[in-house]
Every structure is written in structure tokens, then in C-alpha cells.
Amino acid sequence: xxxxxxxxILLALAAEDLHGxxxxxxxxxxxxxxxxxxxxxxxxxxxxxxxxxxxxxxxxRPAPExxxxxxxxxxxTAEGGAAAREEVRxxxxxxxxxxxxxxxxxxx
Amino acid sequence: MRAYNLxxxxxxxxxxxxxxxxxxxxxxxxxxxxxxxxxxLLLYMQTIAEILxxxxxxxxxxxxxxxxxxxxxxxxxxxFAITAVLIVALGIGATTAAFSVTDFVxxxxxxxxxxxxxxxxxxxxxxxxxxxxxxxxxxxWKKASTVFESIGTYHGLAxxxxxxxxxxxVEGASVSFDxxxxxxxxxxxxxxxxxTDDREGAAGTTLLSYRLWQTRxxxxxxxxxxxxxxxxxxxTVLGVMPREFRFPTADxxxxxxxxxxxxxxxxxxxxxxxxxxxxxxxxxxxxxQAEMDVIAAQxxxxxxxxxxNVGASVFRFSDEVSQQSRLLLLALCGAAxxxxxxxxxxxxxxxxxxxxxxxxELAVRTAMGAGRERMIRxxxxxxLLLAGVGGALGVMVALIAVPLLNLLVxxxxxxxxxxxxxxRVLLFAIGLTVVTGIAFGLAPVLRVGGEADLxxxxxxARSGGGQKERLRSALVVVExxxxxxxxxSAGLLMRALLTIQARDPGFRPEGVLTLQTPLPIPMYGxxxxxxxxxxxxxxxxxxLPGVTNAGFIxxxxxxxxxxxxxxxxxxxxxxxxxxxxxxxxxxxxxxYFATLGIPIVRGRDIAExxxxxxxxxAVVSESFLKRFWPNExxxxxxxxxxxxxxxxxxxxxxxxxxxxxxxxxQSEPQVYLSYKQVADDSIIGYIPRSLAVRTSTAPEMLAxxxxxxxxxxxxxxxISDVTTLTxxxxxxxxxxxxxxxxxxxxxxxxxxxxxxxxxxxxxxAVSQREQEIGVRMALGAQSSDILGMVMRRCLxxxxxxxxxxxxxxxxxxxxxxxxxAGVAPADALTLVAAVGLVVVMTVAxxxxxxxxxxxxxxxxxxxxx
Numbered sequence: 001x002x003x004x005x006x007x008x009i010l011l012a013l014a015a016e017d018l019h020g021x022x023x024x025x026x027x028x029x030x031x032x033x034x035x036x037x038x039x040x041x042x043x044x045x046x047x048x049x050x051x052x053x054x055x056x057x058x059x060x061r062p063a064p065e066x067x068x069x070x071x072x073x074x075x076x077t078a079e080g081g082a083a084a085r086e087e088v089r090x091x092x093x094x095x096x097x098x099x100x101x102x103x104x105x106x107x108x
Numbered sequence: 109m110r111a112y113n114l115x116x117x118x119x120x121x122x123x124x125x126x127x128x129x130x131x132x133x134x135x136x137x138x139x140x141x142x143x144x145x146x147x148x149l150l151l152y153m154q155t156i157a158e159i160l161x162x163x164x165x166x167x168x169x170x171x172x173x174x175x176x177x178x179x180x181x182x183x184x185x186x187x188f189a190i191t192a193v194l195i196v197a198l199g200i201g202a203t204t205a206a207f208s209v210t211d212f213v214x215x216x217x218x219x220x221x222x223x224x225x226x227x228x229x230x231x232x233x234x235x236x237x238x239x240x241x242x243x244x245x246x247x248x249w250k251k252a253s254t255v256f257e258s259i260g261t262y263h264g265l266a267x268x269x270x271x272x273x274x275x276x277x278v279e280g281a282s283v284s285f286d287x288x289x290x291x292x293x294x295x296x297x298x299x300x301x302x303x304t305d306d307r308e309g310a311a312g313t314t315l316l317s318y319r320l321w322q323t324r325x326x327x328x329x330x331x332x333x334x335x336x337x338x339x340x341x342x343x344t345v346l347g348v349m350p351r352e353f354r355f356p357t358a359d360x361x362x363x364x365x366x367x368x369x370x371x372x373x374x375x376x377x378x379x380x381x382x383x384x385x386x387x388x389x390x391x392x393x394x395x396x397q398a399e400m401d402v403i404a405a406q407x408x409x410x411x412x413x414x415x416x417n418v419g420a421s422v423f424r425f426s427d428e429v430s431q432q433s434r435l436l437l438l439a440l441c442g443a444a445x446x447x448x449x450x451x452x453x454x455x456x457x458x459x460x461x462x463x464x465x466x467x468x469e470l471a472v473r474t475a476m477g478a479g480r481e482r483m484i485r486x487x488x489x490x491x492l493l494l495a496g497v498g499g500a501l502g503v504m505v506a507l508i509a510v511p512l513l514n515l516l517v518x519x520x521x522x523x524x525x526x527x528x529x530x531x532r533v534l535l536f537a538i539g540l541t542v543v544t545g546i547a548f549g550l551a552p553v554l555r556v557g558g559e560a561d562l563x564x565x566x567x568x569a570r571s572g573g574g575q576k577e578r579l580r581s582a583l584v585v586v587e588x589x590x591x592x593x594x595x596x597s598a599g600l601l602m603r604a605l606l607t608i609q610a611r612d613p614g615f616r617p618e619g620v621l622t623l624q625t626p627l628p629i630p631m632y633g634x635x636x637x638x639x640x641x642x643x644x645x646x647x648x649x650x651x652l653p654g655v656t657n658a659g660f661i662x663x664x665x666x667x668x669x670x671x672x673x674x675x676x677x678x679x680x681x682x683x684x685x686x687x688x689x690x691x692x693x694x695x696x697x698x699x700y701f702a703t704l705g706i707p708i709v710r711g712r713d714i715a716e717x718x719x720x721x722x723x724x725x726a727v728v729s730e731s732f733l734k735r736f737w738p739n740e741x742x743x744x745x746x747x748x749x750x751x752x753x754x755x756x757x758x759x760x761x762x763x764x765x766x767x768x769x770x771x772x773x774q775s776e777p778q779v780y781l782s783y784k785q786v787a788d789d790s791i792i793g794y795i796p797r798s799l800a801v802r803t804s805t806a807p808e809m810l811a812x813x814x815x816x817x818x819x820x821x822x823x824x825x826x827i828s829d830v831t832t833l834t835x836x837x838x839x840x841x842x843x844x845x846x847x848x849x850x851x852x853x854x855x856x857x858x859x860x861x862x863x864x865x866x867x868x869x870x871x872x873a874v875s876q877r878e879q880e881i882g883v884r885m886a887l888g889a890q891s892s893d894i895l896g897m898v899m900r901r902c903l904x905x906x907x908x909x910x911x912x913x914x915x916x917x918x919x920x921x922x923x924x925x926x927x928x929a930g931v932a933p934a935d936a937l938t939l940v941a942a943v944g945l946v947v948v949m950t951v952a953x954x955x956x957x958x959x960x961x962x963x964x965x966x967x968x969x970x971x972x973x
Contacts, residue, residue: 040162043127
């Protein structure tokens with residue numbers, strides 16, 4: 001099971017390479033403002049994810065107009081993708097199980 | 109923003125360096141978005157909380173990472189890990205245990221208030237530095253002295269206790285009423301003795317020890333006012349002393365007042381009082397000694413005969429630990445310090461060798477961008493983990509060792525509890541190890557320095573400059589020195605023990621059962637009663653199958669009571685003690701000499717016919733002859749007269765010398781008297797109470813039947829100290845043997861550690877020089893040349909260690925000469941054996957490295973270049 005912050009960072013990086021601030025914004029938008037990563041949580045997660053090989057820091061710079069010299073960009077790795085898919089499978093399983101028990105959204 | 113920078117410092121430096129800049133940007137952006145002091149405050153509070161939480165987590169992440177890395181590294185080098193942990197554990201454990209016990213015995217203050225003001229006062233005469241006082245001298249000196257706030261006296265007491273349960277032999281002390289106030293103790297319950305309890309004719313009173321109160325009376329407070337029977341006299345219990353009060357020895361169970369009569373003060377040469385004084389707060393020990401000198405001089409003038417040459421000496425109570433025990437404990441401490449030194453040197457060497465071996469690994473990591481801080485942190489984690497695991501094991505070693513070492517504490521100290529592991533010492537030892545670990549564990553990173561040291565990456569880079577090599581050799585030399593010192597010291601003490609054990613005690617201890625029948629006074633004060641007892645016991649015991657002989661004596665040689673000297677005089681001339689005209693007094697029954705196997709070299713044994721109405725006879729020892737009739741034919745002394753123990757005696761026999769006072773002592777003049785030739789109720793301390801039985805079977809098997817015989821004859825008589833004479837003799841060297849075992853263990857530990865050190869150093873040196881060896885071999889060097897190269901190195905280390913080691917060992921031997929029982933500190937056999945062992949150790953330590961050097965394949969070694 002992945003920590004929620006890790007999972008969200010992987011989702012945010014799925015489409016494109018992002019820098020830290022962009023990840024925070026992306027996660028916030030995706031969750032409708034429910035999850036606002038703090039700087040410490042973000043970079044601690046990033047450090048661990050790099051160590052585990054889920055993401056890498058990338059040397060490629062995006063379009064020059066967006067580029068900020070000081071920014072560091074992160075890219076999801078193949079392992080990162082696999083870890084995210086594994087987490088999705090786990091969550092789907094969980095949802096199926098919950099539905100079978102009668103917990104369906106909108107019902108109740 | 110400055111505040112935020114400060115907060116960032118809470119993160120590990122590596123994390124801060126990596127992400128600090130980005131985090132600052134993020135924070136700056138958020139800070140821009142908020143306005144108004146309230147919101148700013150809120151932002152800061154959120155930020156602080158967030159950073160505090162995350163900083164801890166990041167630190168833990170790093171710790172986990174480092175520990176995983178360390179575990180991986182150590183798994184890859186299990187030999188290193190195990191060696192390091194064992195070295196640390198042995199070093200810490202041994203040192204802590206030895207220092208704990210020593211500190212407890214030598215340094216801990218006495219369990220009394222203001223212990224530094226407590227002193228003991230002794231008489232001093234020629235040949236005896238610390239002699240008990242006579243009651244008369246005590247009374248005079250006490251009256252004359254002004255330096256003491258208070259002063260009290262006591263003598264040892266042993267009595268048969270009747271009352272609840274079995275008859276019990278109890279030990280304790282008879283004390284003057286002012287002794288306990290002098291010590292500054294209060295009873296747990298009840299009251300202390302008053303001067304009215306300590307008077308001629310006062311009713312018997314007693315104070316019980318906590319232990320006796322618990323075991324005999326179940327801790328019942330109603331014991332106060334109860335009566336106990338001690339040697340058939342009634343004593344009223346006044347109180348119970350606190351649990352930790354054990355005085356004068358750890359075995360003391362009860363105390364009674366002295367209740368001296370005028371008669372006790374008549375004989376000024378009847379020395380049996382121990383004196384404890386409490387100095388006035390303004391009086392120094394020197395002043396006390398000066399004053400006692402003056403007082404002793406006055407009493408010499410007043411009693412020129414009895415007090416001739418009698419001086420006074422004052423010692424601190426805390427210095428009571430005998431010189432021998434003190435010396436042994438200090439030797440133990442020295443040994444422990446040596447072991448810790450060796451352990452630290454070894455650990456340092458181990459870490460240095462490893463550091464050099466890891467130089468390349470560290471250079472690679474530096475090249476890959478690992479910060480210096482990050483690597484220091486990693487190495488610290490490794491060192492601390494090793495030290496921590498070693499420390500934990502060391503604590504276990506100490507916990508096991510302290511009770512063992514405790515066996516060495518003399519039982520004669522007024523110390524209540526047993527020592528426990530001393531936390532301060534433990535922390536010190538662990539601290540020293542950790543410092544060593546960190547100092548030498550960090551060496552590689554400090555070498556790498558602030559900038560990337562790419563030299564380590566170069567193929568074929570040889571590590572270890574000459575300087576470091578010298579440091580490592582110096583550490584090994586230190587180890588060799590310390591093990592030589594320890595081996596020689598242990599060897600000298602072992603020689604001393606063997607010398608002592610080989611000494612002929614003057615009797616044959618094998619096959620003799622001994623026990624004590626503490627005949628109580630006044631019941632056994634009359635000879636007729638005693639005679640009946642002895643005759644019946646001896647007749648019945650001699651009739652037992654296997655028993656060849658049996659006899660009673662006042663005190664067995666090497667037993668608990670080793671004193672009892674009386675002045676010897678000739679032709680009715682009064683002598684004083686200062687002339688050293690003394691001999692040991694023992695009363696015996698016929699058969700005693702045969703039972704112990706003491707030869708009668710001239711004349712005859714004491715006989716049943718030597719009764720009270722006959723000429724008083726004596727059997728004297730050969731040492732008695734040597735002392736008093738040195739130049740005469742032993743045959744000619746039979747029939748000579750001398751005055752001893754209140755009567756004139758005629759010599760009827762000469763017995764072989766016996767080491768009465770200990771195997772380490774000389775045989776002093778001894779006089780054996782007939783048990784019948786003593787007035788009723790006179791010299792009652794010396795009536796024969798020790799039974800010895802010689803048997804052709806195992807003496808232990810005889811104990812129940814002998815016990816049954818005595819119980820049938822006097823059911824109220826407690827029987828104690830049932831043991832074999834062999835055991836008594838062994839006990840005389842037991843503490844020495846135990847101390848030797850401990851020192852031997854330390855020496856063995858040091859020996860092994862030093863061996864490991866040498867092995868480590870040489871292995872490393874060989875591995876570093878593999879290419880050089882390869883080149884040499886390729887150039888035609890023979891195996892013998894390579895062998896010579898390694899062995900030269902080994903020899904140099906050995907010589908460099910052995911020479912100062914022997915010198916130091918000689919100094920150590922000199923300082924403990926008092927323990928050596930005549931073995932010379934430069935005992936050739938010991939020195940040769942110790943040096944030989946060290947040479948064997950260095951050779952053994954260099955075997956594998958040498959083989960490795962010989963197996964170097966020149967082709968592979970050079971190709972790597």
C-alpha cells in the first residue's frame with residue numbers, strides 16, 4: 001500500500017514532468033482542494049520516492065517559456081508506473097469488496 | 109524569510125542542501141499570497157508545526173537508510189562486525205565489573221555518617237603494628253584523650269543461642285555503650301545500650317541484627333522485651349539494628365554490652381579490645397596521632413613493665429581493608445584498564461583498516477554526489493551501532509562478572525550490600541568506546557576532506573600512507589605491551605599461589621573431619637563437666653568404623669581463630685610483650701597430634717595422666733625451641749621449665765611446626781597444654797571446642813554419625829563448621845585462587861585481543877602490498893624472501909612490544925611484591941613463559957597473512973595494476 005502523498009505525486013507526474021510547486025497545485029486541483037501537500041511532506045516523499053526508484057529528477061527542461069532555472073523537475077519511472085497501477089488494483093479491489101457489502105455511493 | 113531559513117535547519121543538512129532552495133521558493137510564494145497580520149501569524153504557525161513533524165520523519169528516514177546500509181555492509185564483512193562487537197563487549201564488561209567491585213570496596217565511604225572522622229586506635233609494639241588494646245590501656249587512654257568527640261570499644265563475640273527453634277551459633281560483638289553513638293547509628297526499632305546497661309552486674313541486654321530478627325522472629329516488632337538465652341544466660345532484647353548495619357563484620361548477628369568488672373582491668377597485657385574513635389570536627393588525623401603518642405608515652409612511664417615499648421597508632425577506619433586485599437583489587441583494576449586499553453586500540457585498528465579498505469567505496473559515493481555530511485552521518489551510525497551492540501553485550505558481561513568478582517570482597521568489612529554494576533563506570537567505558545569508535549570510524553571521511561578525493565577512484569590506488577601505517581603499528585605495539593604486563597603479572601601470582609599451596613602446613617589434612625562444639629560457659633566452665641563430655645564423645649567417635657583417632661583442641665590451625673599469644677618467661681622473671689617473648693597457646697586432648705598427623709619429634713604426647721593435680725606439662729613446637737633455646741640439643745630441652753598461661757610448665761615433648769596462622773605465615777612458637785591442667789572458669793576462651801577425627805574412609809561420610817553422637821550427649825549444643833581439614837586448608841588460599849582466576853581471565857582476554865590485533869594488522873599490510881609482492885615474485889623473489897618480509901615485520905612488532913612490556917611488568921611485579929610470597933618480580937620462568945606466549949601469539953596471528961602473501965599469484969597481482 002502506498003502512502004496517499006506518494007500515490008498522488010505519482011498521479012500528478014503521470015502525464016508530464018513537473019516541478020515541486022506544480023505537483024502541489026496539480027494534487028490540489030485533482031482532489032478539489034482536499035489534499036494540500038506541505039513543502040516538507042512533498043520533499044520528504046520525493047526523497048523517499050527517488051530512493052525507491054519510483055521517480056527520477058530529470059535533466060530535460062520543458063518549454064523555455066515555462067522554465068525557471070532554479071526549478072527541479074521530476075519524472076515518473078517504469079517502477080513508479082507499476083507501483084501506481086498496483087495501488088489502483090488494490091483500491092479497485094477494495095471498492096468491489098465494499099460494494100459487495102452493500103456500501104454503494106448514492107445508495108445507503 | 110530569515111525565520112524560515114532557521115526552521116529549515118531542523119532538517120538534516122543533506123536534505124536541506126537538496127531541497128532547501130525549492131522549499132524556500134514555495135514558502136515565499138505562500139507568504140506573498142497572504143495579507144494581514146493574522147493570516148501571516150497563522151501561516152507561520154502552520155509552517156512551524158509542519159516542519160517540526162516532517163523534520164523528525166526525515167531524520168528517521170535517514171537513520172533507517174543508514175541502518176539498512178550498515179547492516180548490508182556488516183553482513184558483507186561478518187568477521188569484522190563480530191570481532192568489533194566482541195572486542196567492545198569484553199572491554200566494557202571486564203572494565204566495568206572490575207572497577208565496580210574495586211570502587212565499592214576501596215572508595216565507597218563507610219556506611220556511617222561523617223565516615224572520614226572515624227578512626228581506629230591500636231597499640232603498637234615491636235613486631236606488631238596493629239595490636240588490640242587491653243581494657244586497662246583503653247580506659248586510661250580514653251580518659252586522657254581530647255581529640256575525640258567520642259570513642260568506643262568492642263571485641264568479637266560468639267555465643268550459642270537458645271530460644272525459638274534449633275540451638276544456633278551466632279556471631280556478633282560485645283560493645284561499650286558509647287560505641288554505637290560513636291559510629292553514629294540508630295536502631296531500627298527499640299533503643300541503643302545506655303551506660304546503665306554496660307555496668308558490672310547489669311542485667312543482660314542485646315540488640316539484634318535485622319537478619320536475625322527476620323529469620324528468627326519473622327520481623328515481629330513485639331520481639332522487644334523478649335528474652336533470649338545466650339550461652340545459658342538470659343538477655344533482654346532492647347532493639348533491632350537497621351538492615352544495612354553490619355558491624356564489625358558482615359556476619360554480625362547480635363550485640364551485647366561489655367559489662368566489664370574491675371577484674372577485666374587488672375591485666376594490662378590482655379589485649380583484645382578494638383577501639384573506634386570519632387575525631388572532633390576540628391581535629392586532624394595527624395593531631396590525633398600526635399596526641400596518642402604523648403598519651404602512650406605517659407602510660408609507658410606509668411607502667412614501665414607492662415607498657416614497655418607500647419605505642420599507639422591511629423588509622424582511618426576506611427583504611428581497614430588489608431594491604432593485601434587493596435593491592436589485589438588495584439592489580440585487578442590495572443588489569444581491567446589494560447584490557448580496556450587493548451580493546452580500544454584493537455577497535456581503532458580494526459576501524460582504520462576498514463576505513464582504508466573502504467576508501468574507494470567512499471570516493472565513489474563522493475563522486476556520485478553524496479555530501480560529506482551525509483557520509484559522516486552514515487559512518488557515525490555504523491560506529492554507534494557497533495559500539496551500541498557491543499555495549500549492550502558488555503553490560504551483560506558485567507552483570508555476570510560482578511557477582512563472581514564479589515567473591516573477592518573480604519567478609520571482614522562492615523559493608524552491608526553486595527556491589528552492583530556501577531553505572532558511572534559503565535557509562536565511562538561505553539563513552540570511551542564510542543569516542544574511539546567515532547574518532548577512528550570517521551577517519552576515512554576526514555581524509556576524503558571537503559572536496560571530492562578522486563585519487564581513491566584511480567585504478568590501483570594504494571591506500572594507507574606511511575603515517576597511518578605507523579599509527580596502526582603503534583596501536584598493536586601498545587596491545588603487545590599490555591598483554592606482556594598482564595601475562596607476567598598473572599604468571600607471578602600463579603607462581604606465588606603454587607608456592608603457597610606447596611607449603612607443608614605441618615600436618616596431614618587428608619582424611620580428617622573437623623567440627624566445632626561451642627561448649628557454653630558457665631555450664632562447661634568446670635573441668636569435670638568438660639572431661640565427661642570429651643571422654644564420652646571421643647570414646648564413641650573412636651568406636652565408629654573407619655575412625656583411627658580423634659581429639660579436641662582449642663583452635664584448629666588455619667581456622668577462624670588464629671590468635672592467642674601469651675608471654676613466655678623463664679625462672680619466674682616477669683616479661684613484657686615488647687620483648688617478643690610470646691607463644692601460641694592451645695589446649696589439647698590426648699590423640700590430637702596423631703589425629704592431625706603432627707609428628708612428636710622428641711619426648712611424648714599429652715596424656716590422660718597429665719591431670720590437674722600433677723606437674724603441669726607442655727608440648728612445644730620446634731619453632732619454640734628455635735626461638736628460646738636456639739643453640740641447644742633438642743633432646744636436652746625435655747624437662748626444662750618455663751612459665752606460661754599462669755603456671756610453670758615442664759617440657760615433655762617437642763612437636764613438629766604447624767602453620768597456625770596461614771600458609772603464607774612463618775611458623776611461630778607454639779605451646780600445647782593438657783586440657784586438664786587449667787583452673788575451673790579460667791582461660792575459658794581456650795577450652796578445646798574443635799573436634800578433629802581421622803578416618804580411613806571419606807571424612808564427609810562420617811559427619812552424620814559424629815553429629816548424632818554429640819547430639820545424644822548434649823542435645824542443646826549447636827554443632828557448627830562441619831567440614832574436612834582439606835577444605836580448611838584450601839580455604840586459606842581460596843580468595844587468592846579466586847583473584848588469580850580473575851586476573852588470569854583478564855590476561856587471557858588481553859592475550860586473545862592482542863592476537864586479533866596482530867592478525868588484523870598483518871593481514872591488512874599483506875593485502876595492501878599484494879601488488880608489490882607480485883612484482884617482487886615476478887622479478888624472481890623466492891617464497892623465503894616473501895616469508896622473511898612478513899616475518900621481519902612481525903618480529904619488529906614483537907620486539908617493540910616485548911621490551912617495554914617486560915620493563916613495565918617488572919615494575920608491576922615490584923609494586924605487588926607483598927602478594928608474591930617470596931617469588932621474585934623478575935622470576936625468570938614467568939618472564940620466559942610470558943614472552944614465549946607472546947611470541948607464539950604473534951606467530952599465530954601472522955600465520956594466515958603470511959600464507960596469503962605466499963599464495964599471491966604474480967600474474968594476477970600485476971595485471972590488476
